[in-house]
Amino acid sequence: MKIIGMNSEHDTSFAVLEGGIPIFHAELERYTRNKEEPGDCFAFLADTYPEYEKVKNLAHCVHWRDGKRIEERFPESFAKIVGKDKVFYEPGHHEAHAANAFFSSNFDEALIVTMDGGGHDYLPNNMGGSDAFIHYQLHAEVLPWRQSDADTKTVAGTAFTLWHGKGNKIYNIFTFPQNILDIGGAWTNILRNLGMSIGPPYGNQAGTLMAMASMGDLAGPADELLKLFLGTKFSPVIALAKEAQSGEHVHDYMIRFMKEKNLSAFDLAAALQRATEITVKHVIAYYSELAIKNNIRNLCLSGGVALNSVMTGKMFDWYGGYFENIYIPPVPYDAGLSIGAAQWVWHQAMDQPRVKWDRNASPYLGELYGKKDVNAALQKYSSILGDKINTKTVKDENVVDLLDKQKIVSVFGGRSESGRRALGNRSILADPRAPDMKDKINKKVKHRQHFRPFAPSILREDVAEWFVKDIESPYMSFVIKFREEMQSKVPAVVHIDGTARLQTVTEKDNFWFYNFLKKWKEKTKIPILLNTSFNDREPIVETPEDAIKCFLKTDIDFLYFYEQGILVGKGDQ
Numbered sequence: 001m002k003i004i005g006m007n008s009e010h011d012t013s014f015a016v017l018e019g020g021i022p023i024f025h026a027e028l029e030r031y032t033r034n035k036e037e038p039g040d041c042f043a044f045l046a047d048t049y050p051e052y053e054k055v056k057n058l059a060h061c062v063h064w065r066d067g068k069r070i071e072e073r074f075p076e077s078f079a080k081i082v083g084k085d086k087v088f089y090e091p092g093h094h095e096a097h098a099a100n101a102f103f104s105s106n107f108d109e110a111l112i113v114t115m116d117g118g119g120h121d122y123l124p125n126n127m128g129g130s131d132a133f134i135h136y137q138l139h140a141e142v143l144p145w146r147q148s149d150a151d152t153k154t155v156a157g158t159a160f161t162l163w164h165g166k167g168n169k170i171y172n173i174f175t176f177p178q179n180i181l182d183i184g185g186a187w188t189n190i191l192r193n194l195g196m197s198i199g200p201p202y203g204n205q206a207g208t209l210m211a212m213a214s215m216g217d218l219a220g221p222a223d224e225l226l227k228l229f230l231g232t233k234f235s236p237v238i239a240l241a242k243e244a245q246s247g248e249h250v251h252d253y254m255i256r257f258m259k260e261k262n263l264s265a266f267d268l269a270a271a272l273q274r275a276t277e278i279t280v281k282h283v284i285a286y287y288s289e290l291a292i293k294n295n296i297r298n299l300c301l302s303g304g305v306a307l308n309s310v311m312t313g314k315m316f317d318w319y320g321g322y323f324e325n326i327y328i329p330p331v332p333y334d335a336g337l338s339i340g341a342a343q344w345v346w347h348q349a350m351d352q353p354r355v356k357w358d359r360n361a362s363p364y365l366g367e368l369y370g371k372k373d374v375n376a377a378l379q380k381y382s383s384i385l386g387d388k389i390n391t392k393t394v395k396d397e398n399v400v401d402l403l404d405k406q407k408i409v410s411v412f413g414g415r416s417e418s419g420r421r422a423l424g425n426r427s428i429l430a431d432p433r434a435p436d437m438k439d440k441i442n443k444k445v446k447h448r449q450h451f452r453p454f455a456p457s458i459l460r461e462d463v464a465e466w467f468v469k470d471i472e473s474p475y476m477s478f479v480i481k482f483r484e485e486m487q488s489k490v491p492a493v494v495h496i497d498g499t500a501r502l503q504t505v506t507e508k509d510n511f512w513f514y515n516f517l518k519k520w521k522e523k524t525k526i527p528i529l530l531n532t533s534f535n536d537r538e539p540i541v542e543t544p545e546d547a548i549k550c551f552l553k554t555d556i557d558f559l560y561f562y563e564q565g566i567l568v569g570k571g572d573q
Helices: 028-032 041-048 050-054 075-082 093-103 183-193 206-213 221-229 236-241 250-260 265-293 309-318 334-349 371-388 396-404 437-446 460-466 484-489 511-524 544-553
Strands: 002-007 013-018 021-027 057-060 087-089 109-123 154-166 169-177 298-302 325-327 364-368 389-393 409-412 415-417 426-430 455-459 478-481 499-505 528-533 558-561 566-570
Touching: 002 041, 002 334, 013 041, 013 334, 021 028, 021 334, 028 041, 041 050, 041 075, 057 334, 087 334, 093 109, 093 154, 093 169, 093 298, 093 334, 109 183, 109 265, 154 183, 169 334, 183 206, 183 265, 206 265, 206 309, 221 265, 250 265, 265 309, 309 325, 309 478, 309 499, 371 389, 371 544, 371 566, 396 409, 396 511, 396 558, 409 544, 426 437, 437 528, 455 460, 455 511, 460 499, 499 511, 544 558, 544 566
Parallel strands: 002 057, 021 364, 057 087, 109 298, 298 325, 409 558, 455 499
Antiparallel strands: 002 013, 013 021, 109 154, 154 169, 364 415, 389 566, 409 426, 426 528, 455 528, 478 499, 558 566
């Protein structure tokens, strides 16, 4: 049986499950080329996956916008897709986040934490969003609104929730109203204060702010700002409003505070990152104690805040005495809601048994482009550019040689990765040993700030030799410290504080990339390659044509279609 899950807010997406296993996932931004693209998920589904007509069960997270439900926002496409013969489910926003986290893991039982900038969730009738805290046990299923009285339940904005996952069910154990704890909202407001772009075409630059945090100074006045963030209500709008002069907009107050105290944007970022870490650490620690009493040793994280890999990497130290395993799904942010909504239907509504994964939930759920697609794209650009590009047939070993000569090589093959982090199928690869490689790629390829770091992809069996913690990180979910003696060997992927957001690679995770890394290690004795997403400010490339366009407009030296063994160069390369 197939189930389709959808999300139509920012990060519009849909996912297809078959037998409880995600088999396809598509994000609108990959097709429109605008980051975090909001849109009509029903129309996107019809255009991209015509097989939807054969699928009876559909799901979309509950959502109101401008006072309108989803069927009111997109009436024509909704009527076309859902029709009379479909069963339509509507789980809560964080309910879908929690489902994505738990049901994508191999855990039989876990504490689940969801953290983001907010979404709509069902609450019991006797609780409302104005309550200081919403604290309840929900051991009964929240059934689809079209098939129950759930439509009469209160729907409120939430941004931080905790769940208990056991077997094929998830149970809400604690929900913070959005006006009490909104970490994602805090980051969004700070980004706006700094004049950073929010939304299409360049998305939410939270990654930039996270990188800036490592360069800030929390001494002196910055510590005062940290104390403001750590108020009883962790929202910059609320926490800072208390300190603002009467009639002064909180954003203006923040700017004035920074100017008077001579604080830089880096100091602000450092204060926000530290406040986030302190808040999350203590909230989860409280519930961790309860989890341990019930012998729950696994932790699942989801929501956009789970992309804060600096924070999640520290959890191995924070909760080492609590949890044996920490898991973050490949798509923890809102594009993953479509996966979680479908999983919720399969397990929570239909009561189907858990799926046991061979290893990890695969992140390679996008489109597959074959030889015909690659050749058509190459022919198109060859006819336009003539001898400005060239192609030749090569082997992986030839590409390893190019990397060893410190050439920058983009790779394209297999199904595209779901999520914001390229994991070997849509990647830009480079030699991590080159001290100037980070600056070179930031300036001439990614066209972004000089301080933005790059990730190391490493053979799983070599992690313990290179890092202080021997962990699994197949989706680049955690920032971990390099061993001190290893940092000088790979300077291009070491952060200013000696850490890195690593991707661990096994043969089961990605057969081609694993064996390519082995060939690189055989030649250089280094099991690590610099790996960054194949893009230039826009979303990760989707099609062979997108790959060629990005290759041509940047200073990437070569483009390698590894399944076809085709190497594309510029001019007489």
